[in-house]
Amino acid sequence: MSLVETIRQWDEGVAAADKKDWPAALQLFSEIQEPNSKIYFNIGCLCLINGDLNATEKAFDNSICKDEHLAVAFFQRGITFYKKQKYEEALRDFQKTFHELRGNQLIDYKLLGLWYKLYACEVLHNVALAHAQLNEWEKAEENLLRALNLKTEAKHSHIDRALGSILKHKLFDLVELPMGELFRPNKHHVAQLQKKDYLGKAKVLASVVHQDAFSGFAPLQPQVQSVPPRPKTPEILRALEGEPHRVCYEFFPETEKELSLLPGNIVFVLQKGADNWATVIFNGKKGLVPYNYLEPVELTLRSKKEQETDQSEDIPKPPKDEPPERPAVLDTSTLNAKDTEESSTKEGEQKELKTCIIKVHFTYTVTIRVKRGLSYSDLLEQVCKKLQHHPRGITLRYKKNSSADKVCLDESEMEIAWSQAEKGRLTLWCELTENKENLPKEDLTQLVALHCYKATQPEDLEFQEGDIITLLSKVNEEWFEGQCKEKVGIFPAAFVEEYIK
Numbered sequence: 001m002s003l004v005e006t007i008r009q010w011d012e013g014v015a016a017a018d019k020k021d022w023p024a025a026l027q028l029f030s031e032i033q034e035p036n037s038k039i040y041f042n043i044g045c046l047c048l049i050n051g052d053l054n055a056t057e058k059a060f061d062n063s064i065c066k067d068e069h070l071a072v073a074f075f076q077r078g079i080t081f082y083k084k085q086k087y088e089e090a091l092r093d094f095q096k097t098f099h100e101l102r103g104n105q106l107i108d109y110k111l112l113g114l115w116y117k118l119y120a121c122e123v124l125h126n127v128a129l130a131h132a133q134l135n136e137w138e139k140a141e142e143n144l145l146r147a148l149n150l151k152t153e154a155k156h157s158h159i160d161r162a163l164g165s166i167l168k169h170k171l172f173d174l175v176e177l178p179m180g181e182l183f184r185p186n187k188h189h190v191a192q193l194q195k196k197d198y199l200g201k202a203k204v205l206a207s208v209v210h211q212d213a214f215s216g217f218a219p220l221q222p223q224v225q226s227v228p229p230r231p232k233t234p235e236i237l238r239a240l241e242g243e244p245h246r247v248c249y250e251f252f253p254e255t256e257k258e259l260s261l262l263p264g265n266i267v268f269v270l271q272k273g274a275d276n277w278a279t280v281i282f283n284g285k286k287g288l289v290p291y292n293y294l295e296p297v298e299l300t301l302r303s304k305k306e307q308e309t310d311q312s313e314d315i316p317k318p319p320k321d322e323p324p325e326r327p328a329v330l331d332t333s334t335l336n337a338k339d340t341e342e343s344s345t346k347e348g349e350q351k352e353l354k355t356c357i358i359k360v361h362f363t364y365t366v367t368i369r370v371k372r373g374l375s376y377s378d379l380l381e382q383v384c385k386k387l388q389h390h391p392r393g394i395t396l397r398y399k400k401n402s403s404a405d406k407v408c409l410d411e412s413e414m415e416i417a418w419s420q421a422e423k424g425r426l427t428l429w430c431e432l433t434e435n436k437e438n439l440p441k442e443d444l445t446q447l448v449a450l451h452c453y454k455a456t457q458p459e460d461l462e463f464q465e466g467d468i469i470t471l472l473s474k475v476n477e478e479w480f481e482g483q484c485k486e487k488v489g490i491f492p493a494a495f496v497e498e499y500i501k
Contacts, residue, residue, distance in 0.1 A: 001033040008193055010039065010185045017042075017182055022049050037066035038113065038183035041073055045182060048080060056080045071100035071107060072118050072177070078126065079176055082133075091130035098123045103450075103494055105150055113184040121147040121156055122175045128162065132171055141166050242268030242281055245294035249318075259287035267294065275325070356421050362387060362430040363459045363481065363489060373418055376411045383430060389473040389481075397429045432472065432488065445471040446499040447482065453495050461489030468499060 001009075013028035026046040032039055044059030060077035063070060078093030098120060101107060107118045124147035131140035144163045151159055162172040247265040251258075259282055261267070267280040267289070278291040356372045359365065360383055368386050370379060376396075384391045397406035398417050406429055409417060417426065447469040455462040461484055463469060469482040469491075481490045 004193065006032055007185050007189050011190050011193075013042065014182055014184050017046070017180055020180065022046055026050070035062075037063045037070055037073065040066060041070070041076070042182040044073075044076060044080075045177065048076070049179060053080055053084050057084070069100055071097050072109060072114070072116070074100065075118060075123065075126075076177060078130075079174065082126075082130065082174060087130050087133040091127065091134070094123055094127045094130055098127065103497075105152060109183075113186065114181060115184075116177060116181050119150075119152075119156070121150040121152075121159060124150065125159055125162060125175050128166065129172060129174055132166060137166060137169055242270045244297050245269050245280070246297045247289075247293060248295055249293050251289055251293055253287070257288050259285060259289055261289060261293070266297065269294065355424065356418075357425050358383070359425065359427045360386070360430050361428070372421070372424075374414075376409060376414050379414070383428070387430065387473070388475060393432055395431045397431065398427065446501075447471055447480075447496040448499040449496055451495050453491055455489070459489055461487060461491045463491070469496060 009028055009032055013025045013032075016025035016028060026043065029035070029039055029043045029046065035043070040059050040063035044056050044063060047053075047056040047059055057077065057080050060073055060080060063073040064077065067073070074093045074097040078090045078097065081087075081090035081093060097118075101118070101120050101123070105120050109116050109118070124143045128140040128143040128147070131137070131143065141163070144159060144166055147159050148163065158173070158175070165172045245267050247261045247263055247267060250263055251261045253260050259267075259280065261282065265282060267282045269278050269280050269291075270286070271279040272291055273279070276291050277288050278294065280287065280289055280294075354372060355369050357367055357369050358379075359367050366386050368382055370382050374382070380391055380394065380396060383396065384394060387394075396409040398409050398413075398420075399405070400407040400413075400416065401420070407413060409428065420426065449463045449465050449467045449469060452465050453461070453463055461469070461482060463484045467484055469484045471480060471482050472488065473481045474493075475481055475490055478493055479490050480493050480496070481488070
């Protein structure tokens with residue numbers, strides 16, 4: 001089955017489900033060859049509506065085999081196991097669903113075509129219900145308390161009622177996916193299924209044949225006999241105004257009022273000045289060219305034989321006279337532009353003399369612009385602000401007198417460092433001190449790795465699940481900088497959590 005046929009049948013199945021025609025929708029989805037994880041999910045939801053729990057379990061198994069990280073498929077299979085009274089399997093699937101959320105409060109499947117938000121608090125609600133069915137009331141209460149902390153909307157008030165039921169050792173209702181919610185195909189792909197006639201149907205506007213309404217491809221239509229055509233006469237090129245001239249030599253303009261011409265171009269002279277400069281029109285543009293670069297022509301077409309015989313005679317000789325001096329034109333706009341450019345250049349040079357660009361090599365490289373002559377403490381504060389790192393535990397170094405060794409930068413070395421700033425630029429190296437006893441407590445926060453992380457860039461920190469990581473700084477809300485096994489680098493914040501001893 002082609003992709004177009006799959007999308008068309010997928011769309012028809014969703015349309016049947018919107019009409020609550022569950023058997024027809026299930027038949028349409030079951031006829032799709034090589035279905036993906038979303039179509040298997042839709043088959044499982046329709047089987048669950050029809051009450052066929054064995055077929056539902058098989059469909060969700062196939063959906064998970066196609067996509068092992070589809071959390072909502074684990075959620076639906078857990079509901080299926082719960083209804084089959086297989087509470088241990090249901091508990092395992094609900095816990096797997098919560099794991100696939102990866103610390104997020106919800107997953108919105110709208111972009112994938114499913115109008116449903118899977119909330120972490122609702123998943124924990126079903127986890128607690130499975131524990132209650134297994135008479136594990138303490139674990140059920142623990143999961144409901146976690147669900148209360150993750151609750152974000154008022155519609156989740158059923159979690160509060162469930163907690164009250166657990167305290168009385170009573171069961172409560174299961175949270176399920178709304179009936180009829182299915183994965184839908186991409187609307188742009190569905191829109192392209194309909195054929196579009198971009199050219200439209202041809203229409204006969206005029207024809208030599210009486211009542212000719214044919215608009216397709218056909219042999220030649222009979223033509224009306226007319227007077228034999230007259231023999232063609234040589235065409236004469238005419239200009240609306242000016243005298244035609246041919247350009248003899250290539251001319252490069254130096255001002256905006258002059259035109260660029262090549263040998264052989266035909267121009268029309270409007271006016272010839274006393275200074276031997278002519279005002280001409282070429283390709284709809286009006287401008288100045290030296291008149292001794294031009295020669296008059298008669299714009300009549302000659303036969304090829306005449307052109308070939310006269311080709312050698314038509315080559316003009318170079319002019320003997322020297323080219324005239326260019327007319328002196330005072331352009332105030334150009335002068336104002338030059339003055340503005342000179343003033344902006346002077347301001348830029350003065351700004352460069354007062355400021356300096358500092359390039360800082362850390363686990364990554366950053367640049368900052370600072371005021372020249374800053375003290376070491378002020379410069380360190382600017383660098384730490386850019387790196388989002390605490391000033392303690394950071395050492396700045398620079399190369400003194402272009403030497404290979406890096407010298408530690410302090411207040412006594414600042415005057416020498418500023419003197420070495422060539423063209424307003426200075427390069428520094430930022431290092432973390434090995435002794436971290438004097439660092440603040442927040443810089444010694446211990447984290448534990450929840451997942452394995454493979455380094456893809458030189459600045460990344462690679463670690464395994466369960467490793468202890470020392471937090472050095474927070475690059476932003478999504479990335480941290482830390483140290484693990486004597487290596488320093490950055491890593492995603494979602495892969496770790498705070499280590500509690």
